[in-house]
Amino acid sequence: MRQALCDLPGHELVKRLRRKEISAVEILESVRGRIEAVEGRAPTTEPYSAQPADLERVHAYITLSLDRARQQAEAIDRALAAGEDPGPLAGVPLAVKDIFCVRGTRSTAASRILQDFISPYSATPVARLEQAGALTIGKVNLDEFTFGSSNESSAFLPPPGNPWDPRRVPGGSSGGSAAAVAAGEATISLGTDTSGSIRQPAAYCGVVGLKPTYGRVSRYGLIAFASSLDCPGPVTRDVTDAALALKVMAGPDPRDATAANLPVPEALGDLDQSAPKLRIGLSPDYFRLQYPEPSTGGLSERPVDPEIEAAVRRAADLLSDAGHTIVENVPMPNTRYGVPAYFVISRVEAASNLHRYDGVKYGYRYPGEVADLRELYRRTRGVGFGLQPKLRILMGMYVSGEEYEKDYYQRALRVRTLIRRDFERAFDPHGDFRLDCLLTPTTPSTAFEIGALYGDTVSMQYVDLLTVPADHAGVPAVSIPAGLDGRGLPIGIQFIGPDFSEVRMLQAARAFEQATEGDEWRRIQPRVVAAASAGV
């Protein structure tokens, strides 16, 4: 079967483009055709009621910028014709999560309060991807201000659907990113991960999601949720593309004091060269979910979905067969506290980060009569923010209040340190385990149905139980597809490495990819793609 250009990975497109077998404009037209076939009606902030057709469509984009992309594509074709180097991502269609500022475009954060905000500047990772030749197709949907794991909290509805089954969520908060890449509406996407927001939707949609080390990629231009956790990273079709995209967007940035002053490893450009033999760990704490019962406060436990555990164990066997060492029973005892600590830390930072949306300078301002400044604030924020920002502001204000701060915020910070120590022990080159990376499930289950969890904030948060520890610790992690469950839904497995070990971690992921190249599930397309390819 001949694949459409829009379904190929980016490195393949760049190769063909450089050989002049295809043009950037042809790539763009392929993507445009796919968008027309699968996207459905454009999401808006108008009152929403679901139509039957909505449950067949992807709705990945808040804003399309195909005209802008067309100009970029033509410039690349001209550069190629003139014999110039058009860049390492030349002609690769890019979907930007609408939490990044892109100069001259609407940057909404999927919130009513920024629905008409036009940014006067571009985020550093976006600027670097565009500089490398990527074509910016548009801005994709997300949970409002990234607050969620399903994209249902977006102010722009209909919400994105999972391309494997549009009645199910694509995950979140980078749901639009994962859905767009899975559906061939973009080849790569720029997402953000605060508790799993790149990896969880990547797992649900059967694509690759890379959360780099905190500080590897500049946050400048990323509309902040929880500044000490937020991490920009790519969503792609395969591991090679993830490495390529990271190579382009990583590196020091004079506009971000927390961006690491480290060179970007050249090896990201060629993972297959000199792939070393690795020590890869499995932890029992990643095969079970432990969480406090809201009623009793005691710890409850249930296993992750058996099909998902089986996928991880099979991956371990395949990697072992390929000559890597598997280390079992690595204790990661503080994994269970990841979500509660995250609840506190992220909300304190979020409440503060949301203070600037006050109707004074930009964005939505309540248009009616107000008695005084306080009423202007109250009404602007009351109408402008959806449910999730309001909940997070309330909780953030509560746990950072002078009388509670020690019991909640300071305590959560100590827990965060303990979680970090789990990783330090596992990765310590002179310790008991000496791991190059951990291999774990990405999520406890596969994609759930739209509406199944929404409103149950606590359950929704436990979707992140296996991803949030890496955010707390700041270490890099990647989710890659590892098969389909009994319902035909994608399963993701996760590799987690020590600080700035992206090359080794991605080499481990690439080794699994190579070992499963011939697997039958790799031939199966998401339902909406299959339907589009069949000309439906």
Place this chain on the structure above:
Amino acid sequence: MTDFEIIVGLETHIQLNTRSKIFCSCKADSWGDPPNTNICPVCTGLPGVLPVLNRTVVEKAVLLAVAMHAESVQPISYFARKNYFYPDLPKGYQISQYDEPLARGGYLDVPMPDGAVRRVTIQKLHLEEDAGKTVRAKGRRLIDFNRCGVPLIEMVTGPDLRSADEAAQYLIRLRQLLRWLEISEADMEKGHLRCDANVSIRPMGLNYLNPKTEIKNVNSIDAVRQAIQTEVERQKREVSAGRPIEAWTLEWDEDLGALHKMRSKETEADYRYFREPDLLPLLVDSGMRKRILGAMVELPLERRARFVMQYELPEYDAEILTEERSLSEYFEATLTARPGEAKTISNWMMNDVMRMLRERSVTASRLRLRPEHLAAIIGMVEGKLITTNTGKELLEKVEESGRAPADIVAAEGLSQVSDDSRLRSLAEEVVAESPDQLKAYRNGKTSLIGWFVGQVMRKTGGKAEPQRTRAILEDLLSE
């Protein structure tokens, strides 16, 4: 009536004179610029922006901390977010240091006009960003973001000052120090140096602290003195009438010369401080500290004392000459060229050079009349090559032209006439031409000697050596 002791503590905000703001590259000083012209996405708090610390701000703060004898300049300090809503605070939080400030402890010894020295302790010194300005006009609130992100140092004194005058003296010395270190223009009228005063009183001889009131919006040293004095009088009246002092916040109304109550009872808002996650811990390691302190100079009060000790200058001269750093450097540079003549140089500077500075509103370092020029002029006067008057005129001529004094003297023939025979013949001419005056002199009106000297001066264009001329005339007239 009870005698009261006055207790004053000052909270000062010092605007640093860095070229750019504390967290972005916008111009820091917007004095005279139209509103909202020195702004960018960072200082106006657009979505997605991040602060990046200006290292020069840290260097200036470390200099001040050391000059204030800080007990510790912290090797690691932190920034925090102070969260509150106000339209001219674009992020909804101010980035400030809180629980881990750049420096703790310290003091400034402030000499008082009566000769006593008051040690004013410093509790802490921290860095923060300024907010914007809200202007009310015709029922509308207008916001100018130019000032957002201007670097400030906050420095709080202990309750150590004992009068309104002492508070004023502290501010005068602090202003002198800030300018001396070249870290702030320290102009209170322009808001470079801002001050809130905490005031309480207690019966003389007791040592507890009564509730204090806080006075805000005092924009000059005179206003600080007046506002504190006014508040002290009010508190004395209240206490004498048996009424308690409540912890109010007061606002000084400059035009009316009166205090208004802003808030009763200090209800400290909950600012929900937490560490600023967008900035790294602020590290001042020993290497950096050493490099910064390489730029440290002798401080004004130390230099004043040295001038008295080393050059045997009167206290008064030493005070005037060390009021401002470049003036003191000018003095010492001149002294290098004419060692041992400190008092002579001091006289020339206090009488003439400082007048030139005032007339031109410049500091000594900006004069075209360099210290070597001044030394040369003094040398010519002392060596009787030119008269004192010629010397004084030369100061202006050098300043106007930038030419060396000796060149001007040569070109304009300003050398003093001190040749006895020439002076004697001129004096004889004058006496011959003035029979009436001669008669009067000989009849006892000897005060006319000055008139005769003046006549000789006129004939020489002011170049006659005055002492010798006088001696010759006295000789002639008494014959």
